Amino acid sequence: MSSAKTAAAPVPGAADANDVIVEIRDLYYGVGRRQVFSGLNICIRRGRITAIMGPSGTGKTTLLRLITGQIVPDRGTIIVDGQDLAKMNRRQLYDLRKRMGMLFQNGALLTDLDVFENVAFPLREHSDLPERLIRHIVLTKLHAVGLRGAAQMTPGELSGGMARRVALARAMVMDPDMLIYDEPFAGLDPISMGVVLRLIRQMNDALGITSIVVSHDVHEISTVADDSYLLAEGRVVASGSPKELHASHSAIVQQFMTGMADGPVPFHYPAPDYTTQLLVRDKQ
Amino acid sequence: MIAAAQDLWLSLRRALETLGAMTLFLGRLAAYTPVAMTRFGLIVEQVFNAGALSLVIIMLCGLFIGMVLGLQGFELLQRVGSEEALGVAAALGLVKELGPVTTALLFAGRAGTALASEIGLMRATDQLSAMQMMAVDPVRRVVVPRFLGGVIAMPFLAVIFSAIGIYGAQLVGVQFMGVDAGSFWSQMRAAVELEDVLEGVLKSFVFGVACSLIAVYEGFNSIPTAEGVGRATTRTVVISAVATLILDYILTAAML
Amino acid sequence: MRQTRATELSTGLFVLLGFAALFFLTTQITNRGLSLGDPGYRLTAKFENIGGLRVGAPVSMSGVKIGQVEGIDFDNSEYKALVVMHIDPKYNVIPDDSDASIFTAGLLGGQYIGIGVGGSETYFKNGDQITFTQSAIVLENLVSKFLFSFTGKNGKDEEQAQPPPAEDKPE
Numbered sequence: 001m002s003s004a005k006t007a008a009a010p011v012p013g014a015a016d017a018n019d020v021i022v023e024i025r026d027l028y029y030g031v032g033r034r035q036v037f038s039g040l041n042i043c044i045r046r047g048r049i050t051a052i053m054g055p056s057g058t059g060k061t062t063l064l065r066l067i068t069g070q071i072v073p074d075r076g077t078i079i080v081d082g083q084d085l086a087k088m089n090r091r092q093l094y095d096l097r098k099r100m101g102m103l104f105q106n107g108a109l110l111t112d113l114d115v116f117e118n119v120a121f122p123l124r125e126h127s128d129l130p131e132r133l134i135r136h137i138v139l140t141k142l143h144a145v146g147l148r149g150a151a152q153m154t155p156g157e158l159s160g161g162m163a164r165r166v167a168l169a170r171a172m173v174m175d176p177d178m179l180i181y182d183e184p185f186a187g188l189d190p191i192s193m194g195v196v197l198r199l200i201r202q203m204n205d206a207l208g209i210t211s212i213v214v215s216h217d218v219h220e221i222s223t224v225a226d227d228s229y230l231l232a233e234g235r236v237v238a239s240g241s242p243k244e245l246h247a248s249h250s251a252i253v254q255q256f257m258t259g260m261a262d263g264p265v266p267f268h269y270p271a272p273d274y275t276t277q278l279l280v281r282d283k284q
Numbered sequence: 285m286i287a288a289a290q291d292l293w294l295s296l297r298r299a300l301e302t303l304g305a306m307t308l309f310l311g312r313l314a315a316y317t318p319v320a321m322t323r324f325g326l327i328v329e330q331v332f333n334a335g336a337l338s339l340v341i342i343m344l345c346g347l348f349i350g351m352v353l354g355l356q357g358f359e360l361l362q363r364v365g366s367e368e369a370l371g372v373a374a375a376l377g378l379v380k381e382l383g384p385v386t387t388a389l390l391f392a393g394r395a396g397t398a399l400a401s402e403i404g405l406m407r408a409t410d411q412l413s414a415m416q417m418m419a420v421d422p423v424r425r426v427v428v429p430r431f432l433g434g435v436i437a438m439p440f441l442a443v444i445f446s447a448i449g450i451y452g453a454q455l456v457g458v459q460f461m462g463v464d465a466g467s468f469w470s471q472m473r474a475a476v477e478l479e480d481v482l483e484g485v486l487k488s489f490v491f492g493v494a495c496s497l498i499a500v501y502e503g504f505n506s507i508p509t510a511e512g513v514g515r516a517t518t519r520t521v522v523i524s525a526v527a528t529l530i531l532d533y534i535l536t537a538a539m540l
Numbered sequence: 541m542r543q544t545r546a547t548e549l550s551t552g553l554f555v556l557l558g559f560a561a562l563f564f565l566t567t568q569i570t571n572r573g574l575s576l577g578d579p580g581y582r583l584t585a586k587f588e589n590i591g592g593l594r595v596g597a598p599v600s601m602s603g604v605k606i607g608q609v610e611g612i613d614f615d616n617s618e619y620k621a622l623v624v625m626h627i628d629p630k631y632n633v634i635p636d637d638s639d640a641s642i643f644t645a646g647l648l649g650g651q652y653i654g655i656g657v658g659g660s661e662t663y664f665k666n667g668d669q670i671t672f673t674q675s676a677i678v679l680e681n682l683v684s685k686f687l688f689s690f691t692g693k694n695g696k697d698e699e700q701a702q703p704p705p706a707e708d709k710p711e
Contacts, residue, residue, distance in 0.1 A: 068417060070413070070416060097416075097419040098418075104410045106409060108411050108413065109411075110406075121418065125420045125425070126420075170418075329547050329551075331555075332548075335554050336550045336551055339557075439558070440554065440557075440561075443558055443565060444558055444561040447561035447562075450565075469568075474596050474598075474650065478566055481565045485562070
């Protein structure tokens with residue numbers, strides 16, 4: 001593997017076309033006055049766990065929406081499994097999404113269904129499988145996340161960690177090629193975090209799927225990720241394996257990885273000169 | 285002065301935009317209706333939520349409005365010596381106006397707010413996004429059944445309201461105030477036409493479409509925060525009430 | 541699935557209740573009533589003037605309601621009003637020389653048709669026409685008749701036929 005690079009154009013490892021399941025080239029996207037991405041380049045390798053990290057507000061969730069085709073970039077291309085998203089119509093997008101599973105930040109379970117029905121939801125919507133088979137599949141997936149006994153509970157009765165595990169079971173129920181995790185560790189206690197980590201690694205290895213994990217829990221994700229990208233200011237500022245990122249000499253990478261309060265990402269939000277502002281108020 | 289006029293213009297423009305957006309949304313919902321009918325179970329559940337759960341409040345209010353009509357109507361008609369026309373007054377008033385309109389307002393308050401907040405909450409907690417991600421169209425799966433549930437439930441509620449109201453008027457007029465039962469019913473029968481009843485049903489159907497549309501639209505387009513959902517429910521009630529009364533005038537004038 | 545049976549049952553009951561209410565409204569309070577599989581027969585009658593007679597007005601004999609006005613039309617050949625009456629089936633022995641008159645219920649009430657019994661031994665059948673009719677008494681005609689009779693007696697012309705109220709007969 002190549003050493004960690006800074007600034008644009010990172011491609012960790014030998015990324016020949018067969019190996020890359022998602023390729024993002026030169027992506028530009030802005031909302032209103034805010035330019036979220038300016039020239040983003042990312043390659044996600046098939047069968048690996050890729051971590052996407054960055055400070056809050058860098059648009060990590062937006063990136064996921066771009067990958068799934070929920071929003072359209074201003075410029076640049078996104079190629080998923082050999083298909084250019086821009087050239088796909090709604091039906092093709094829907095078909096593509098059936099092959100992806102996504103885990104939302106809060107689980108996003110449907111509140112009017114119980115756990116079993118939530119996991120069964122994609123099956124009921126997209127297939128005509130008989131009830132017996134649905135039950136079989138749902139219970140298997142619930143077992144894989146350790147929640148087979150909670151099948152009759154409602155989302156309101158679940159803890160955060162449990163809700164997220166159910167959401168994982170739901171994301172997996174159609175046996176997707178790719179699993180996307182949006183901040184899976186946010187707000188979890190250490191035990192739950194450990195559980196989710198273990199599940200991410202297990203799912204990836206057992207099913208041979210690709211996993212994309214968006215997170216800023218550096219310690220946690222570093223233990224399982226194969227490749228990582230660090231985003232800041234709308235671009236990739238570092239990429240490589242977690243070890244390489246830790247060893248990087250870039251200031252911003254260091255600030256992020258070690259959690260320094262001040263550095264390239266400043267502590268102080270832009271404000272006028274402190275002394276001047278105080279003195280002006282005193283005079284009044 | 286100019287600023288006030290500008291504000292007024294902006295409000296008007298925003299109102300027009302909302303009206304246009306709602307109409308387009310209605311078109312979308314209508315287009316989805318045939319497909320949604322295949323999942324009839326979902327619609328049944330929503331008719332239950334919008335209709336059966338509103339029954340208590342509708343019947344209670346219907347009874348009391350009927351009773352007030354009986355009381356007030358008796359007192360007023362007595363002044364001109366025509367108490368026996370109480371049946372006519374109560375029946376026509378309820379079936380043509382009070383039934384559809386009051387039911388619509390009560391519906392907006394109970395079922396409309398429930399719809400708006402339910403959908404708004406689903407948006408705020410990313411459930412709608414999750415559905416999109418799972419390649420399920422949230423409009424088809426969540427919004428249309430709720431819309432159809434409201435549209436179907438409304439006319440039934442209005443009719444139940446009117447029927448119970450007439451019973452209430454009869455209770456007060458005949459039982460309490462002593463109007464002759466025979467005259468009460470026979471004058472009513474002579475004066476009320478089938479067309480009157482059908483007019484009322486048509487009105488309540490139109491109100492049902494309007495109030496359900498407003499509720500699901502506000503919920504679907506609410507800002508995904510707790511505050512946003514709260515605002516959406518408030519707007520639902522206010523806009524539904526105004527729309528109902530405006531439509532009432534238009535329909536009444538058109539059917540006269 | 542989940543509680544669907546209870547939900548479906550309740551919804552079914554709700555819909556049933558709604559239909560029952562609709563049924564009640566359309567049959568019990570309108571003048572169409574329950575005319576399903578309509579027994580009874582129809583008679584017609586022509587009047588010079590039907591006054592305020594409306595569809596649904598009662599048709600009675602000796603004060604007993606035996607049917608109702610079903611339709612009102614205009615006969616273009618005789619320039620008279622054509623009234624179609626629906627008679628209940630149990631009143632099927634009405635002599636066919638009976639007459640039909642339009643009366644007013646009370647002083648200012650609605651108008652109705654009263655059948656005066658004749659003496660014939662044959663009875664009306666479905667579709668028969670009542671030949672002897674008396675039109676409604678229109679108040680204005682009554683007043684002007686009275687005024688003209690007043691001027692006729694004195695041989696004066698109409699303009700003088702404006703008697704001061706005090707000289708009128710008691711109301």
